[in-house]
Amino acid sequence: MQIPARYSPLLFSALLSAIMVCIVSAFVLTISQGLHTGFLAQWLKSCITTWPVAFPTVAIVAPWVRQIVNNITI
Template sequence: MPARFAPVLFSALLSAIMVCIVSAFVLLTSQGVHEGFVAEWAKSCATTWPIAFPTVAIVAPWVRGIVGRLTV
């Protein structure tokens, strides 16, 4: 993949990883492991990721700028 797509790939991977972890945590703490857990988790990931991906793509450069100003 060309390096010019690195910000898009970063956003896609970070958002996918975070969505999987957070949705699993929320389901586990609210409902516990039950029959159909994996299907519900997959549905949660699929419906949440389209929101998380553009959010990370928009917010990540802003956060990098803040971190750059706060660190030496």
């Protein structure tokens, strides 16, 4: 499946936010509650509820961060 290049910023934001949410929520749950029998269900619920916040945040912040990086690097 090929996606037009004009959607690359949106796809970047969706993938980056999904990966970050999965990793960070698993880490936080493991640190705070340890691995337990309901861990997977709780982790999936955490991912599903936090991704809608992470996705637009990355979509809005990523271009700003790119500009800052461009300004401070050679």
